[in-house]
Amino acid sequence: MNGKSNRCWLLVNRPISEPSEEDFAINEAPIPDIRENQFLVKIIYLSVDPYMRGRMRDGVSYAPPAVLGEVMVGGAVGQIIKSNNNSYSEGKIVQGNFGWQEYALSDGIGVNIVDPSVAPISTSLGVLGMPGLTAYFGLLEVGCPVLGETIVVSAAAGAVGAVVGQIAKIKGCDVVGIAGGAEKCRYLEEELGFDYTIDYKSQPDISNALNAACPRGIDIYFDNVGGAILDEVLNHINIGARIPICGMISEYNLSQPQLVPRPTRALLVNRAKMQGLLVWDWVERRQEGIEQMAQWIKEGKLYYKEDIIEGIEKVPEAFLKLFKGQNFGKQIIKVGDLQ
Amino acid sequence: MNGKSNRCWLLVNRPISEPSEEDFAINEAPIPDIRENQFLVKIIYLSVDPYMRGRMRDGVSYAPPAVLGEVMVGGAVGQIIKSNNNSYSEGKIVQGNFGWQEYALSDGIGVNIVDPSVAPISTSLGVLGMPGLTAYFGLLEVGCPVLGETIVVSAAAGAVGAVVGQIAKIKGCDVVGIAGGAEKCRYLEEELGFDYTIDYKSQPDISNALNAACPRGIDIYFDNVGGAILDEVLNHINIGARIPICGMISEYNLSQPQLVPRPTRALLVNRAKMQGLLVWDWVERRQEGIEQMAQWIKEGKLYYKEDIIEGIEKVPEAFLKLFKGQNFGKQIIKVGDLQ
Known part of the structure; x- marks a missing residue:
């Protein structure tokens, strides 16, 4: 780390x-001064998440696109x-959309104070942050799991999927995870308690695999991947099925x-x-979600895995891993140390 | 009508x-005798509905298919x-899935007694029957209309659509109806109080039409038609939109x-x-729906239109009209008289 300058990644091309890495350019600038009401954050961990691919695109979505030539967006x-x-105040740990850089100015909008006594602060980007809360509210409020139901979750070893599956287990569901590779599947079954896994990379016939995994059909499909797996799942859903699209x-x-x-x-035939x-739609219930999940972590009911690499120069590389399923656990980049 | 025999339409081909009319064959058989616990119904009005096309198909759906060589199913x-x-008891008016015939045996399963003092008994096949209840529960329980929202309904002059639009007006929504032809559109606006209509037959660009009709976007799309209109509506929905698929x-x-x-x-971008x-899923609340709609009819808040043709020989013809949008109001066939 260079304490005298702020290295950052700019978005320079919309693929x-x-x-690819060429869509980003590293830049070095002076650390900015704080003005009235502002504070300066020294970034410890950066997050890369699949949604950022959407920010690279120009066009209407739920958030404005990242601006060409400016710091790439990210938590x-x-x-x-x-x-x-x-x-x-100085010394506090904070989480926010600070972008791909070493130092960030903020006025506090959209910034959350993190209590480092609850869990390692990196979890504020994973299980106790955006992905974990997405899993928590998405599963409970849209998926509405019921004891004894069968749930299938895709990208099951990912930051969202692994939490979805474990909360579904806590709620008494039969949990089927779809993930890429034997190592991830073994982890889901042996360490996270999933009932069944499907390795989509070695399983040419997803339909057969779903039949074997879900003899009583699918009540919930928590979809993180879309594509052909979603199309096939629709042939296996039960009456009243819920499909949260995450x-x-x-x-x-x-x-x-x-x-x-x-x-x-x-959907019609199954009233699904x-x-x-x-x-974002549950922002006012954020604290509830964090407290419940922190409690489950403490009770040994909820595990998390982080894939942490070091060095701001590696952010694009870490981001690109997501699209190849090469991360194993929440992908995080360590770019600095606590003072 | 021939009181001594039972004319009926058999399904003889799965298109x-x-x-086409050749998929059905008329047959004449003796009027059956009642056995223990049974009763004999003299049919007054037969209903034809779009869902029957699904019953002509062999395969898994929410109901078993009609059987080749047997009486075609229908309310x-x-x-x-x-x-x-x-x-x-003798003399009572009853509604049920009696099939395309003049006389039906029943043991009462799935049969509802109709109170002829509430409204003409033909309404038990329309506004106070399956289509009306579909509109009532589908709109209120899946569409969840809120005062001031914009709703679009397709097949708006049909048996379901016309009720959806009028209940949405009662709930204080801006109601846009999509229908085929100037006469239907005029009826929806001038007689049923729709705020805006789109004649899809004369309107080559549905996207432009939706922009004009829904300047604040679409909060609810009650879909009776699927196809290209559904695809286009998705480009116009608001955050939190609901799309009941009927x-x-x-x-x-x-x-x-x-x-x-x-x-x-x-769906993802708009959390829709x-x-x-x-x-069927609201069968236990059937009486509530009928009473509320009968009340609205009495208060002049809910109108209905029936397209009644006479003669059992015309049932296939009446059924085929539905797919060309040639019916205007709930399509019903009168096949007999009250005793």
């Missing part, structure tokens, strides 16, 4: 399909090292959408629900 | 695409003329499904819900 956690804001990482890099039959017949979700 | 209302069942008449006669982009991105519905 049409697969993103991070760090320590306040200078402050003109009474609510955010992400579609298999489609994010497509330059043209895939063309498939509409899912509406399966497909519903998009975004963690 | 691949468009159904009807009639009068009990002989009874061995104390709960269903029917897809534009797709029922396709031998191969159309291939389109998945709707999931629109798409949910299939079937009136």
Whole structure:
């Protein structure tokens, strides 16, 4: 780390399909001064998440796109090292959308104070942060799990999926995880208590695999990947099934959408629900979610895994791993140390 | 009507695409005798509904298919003329799935007694029957209309759509109806109080039409038709939109499904819900729905239109009109008279 300058990653190109390291450029600038009401955060951990692929695209979505030539957007956690804001005093740990950089100015908007006594502060980017809360509220409020039901979750070893599966176990569901590779599947079954896993990379026939995994059909499909797996799941849902749509990482890099039959017949025949979700919609219940999950962690009911690499120069590389399923656990980049 | 025999329509062929009159054959058989616990119904009105196209298909759906060579399935209302069942006495008016015929035997399962003092008994097949209850529960329980929201309903002059639009008006929504032809659109606006209509037959650009009709976007799309209109509506929905999937008449006669982009991105970005519905799921609240709608009819808040043709020989013809949008109001066939 260089204490005298602020290294950051700029978005310099909007990819049409697969993103690459050339879409980003590293830059070095002076550490900015704080003005009235502002504070300066020294970033400790940066997060990379699949949703950022959407921010690289110009166009209407639920958030404005990242700006070409400016710091790439992203969540991070760090320590306040200078402050003109009474609510955010020096030394505090804070989490916010600070971007891909070593130092960030903030006025506190969208910033949460992190209690480091609850869990390692990196968890504010994972199990106790955006992905964990997405799993918590998405599963409980959209998926509505009921004791004894069968739930399938895709990207099951990912930051959201692993939490979805474990909360579904806590709620008494039969949990089937879809993940890529034997190591991830073994981890889900042996360490997280999933009832069954499907390794989509070695399983050519997802339909057969779903039949074997879900003899009583699928009541909830928590979808993180979209694509052909979603299409096939629709052939296996039960009456009254719920399909929370959380992400579609298999489609994010497509330059043209895939063309498939509409899912509406399966929804109609089964009186099933497909519903998009975004963690922002439960922002007022954030504390409830964090407290409940911290409690489950303490009780040994909820485990988490982080894939932490070091060095701000590795942020694009870490981001690109997500689209190849090469991360194992929540992907985080350590870019600084606590003072 | 021939009092001594029972004329009925048999399903004799399962069409691949468009159904035709040749898929049905008229048959004449003796009027059956009642056995223990049974009663004999003389049918007064038969109903034809789009869902029957699904019953002509062999395969898994929410109900078993009609059987080749047997009486075609369908709802009807009639009068009990002989009874061995104390709960269903002679003279009573009853509605049930009696099939396309003049006389039906029943043991009472799935049969509802109709109170002829509430409204003409034909309404038990329309506004106070399956289509009306579908509209009532589908809109209120899946659509969840809120004062001031914008709702779009397709097949708006149909048996379900016209009720959906009027209940949405009662709930204080801005109501946009999509229907085929100037006469239906005029009826919806001038007689039923719809705020805006789109004549899809004369409107080549549905996207422009939706922009004009829904300047504040679409909060609810009550879908009776599926197809390209559904695809386009997804480009106009608001955050938190609800899309009750009630029917897809534009797709029922396709031998191969159309291939389109998945709707999931629109659902995700807008945290929107798409949910299939079937009136059976509210069977225990049937009386509530009928009483409320009868009350609205009495208060002049809910109008209905019936398209009644006479003669059992015309049932297939009346059924086929539905797929060309040639019916205007609930399509009913009068096949007999009260005793």
